[in-house]
Amino acid sequence: MSTVTVVATRTVDAPAAVVFRCLSDFRSHHQRILPPAFSDFRVEEGGTGDGTVVSFVISAGGRSRRYHMRVTVPEPGRVLEEHDTGSSLVTSFVLTADGDRTHVRIETRWQGAAGVGGFFERLFAPGALKRIYDDELARLDAYAQEQAA
Secondary structure (H helix, E strand, C coil), X not given: CCEEEEEEEXXXXXXXXXHHHHHHECCCCHHHHXXXXXXXXXXXXXXXXXXXXXXXXXXXXXXXXXXXXXXXXXXXXXXXXXXXXXXXXXXXXXXXXXXXXXXXXXXXXXXXXXHHHHHHHHHHHHHHHHHHHHHHHHXXXXXXXXXXX
16 A cells, blocks of 8 residues: 545635634535535534534545544644544645735545555546645635635
8 A cells, every 4th residue: 555645735815814714614614615526514523623523525536435534733723634534534734824825735645545446546536636626725715815805
């Protein structure tokens, strides 16, 4: 098995505090930036920041999978992580403030499957997931600008 990593970045035209609030408030904001590839989004515990538990289905590359994620905030205002409770998958949102703009990096990594299935996973999953994250970052940019106004 090898680690599979997917990264997408974008500069968002809103202050870091606004962007972080949009990402960390799963009840009011986060679900509003999710692309159509995400469905059945549920807040199961908490709702804002550290300790929040959410679940959703993501469809990519002709496959759908349910995730059950526990949120951690290792660096408040800067880093938020979602840890899948059923696998090695971790998605990190890293914000870097730049005045009234924010550089946002989404990175997902997991231990890929072995064998032929793992080969195809490493070949196709990163591209499909990156397209979803590029869409999510564009939605975050538009939504955060609305929230900042």
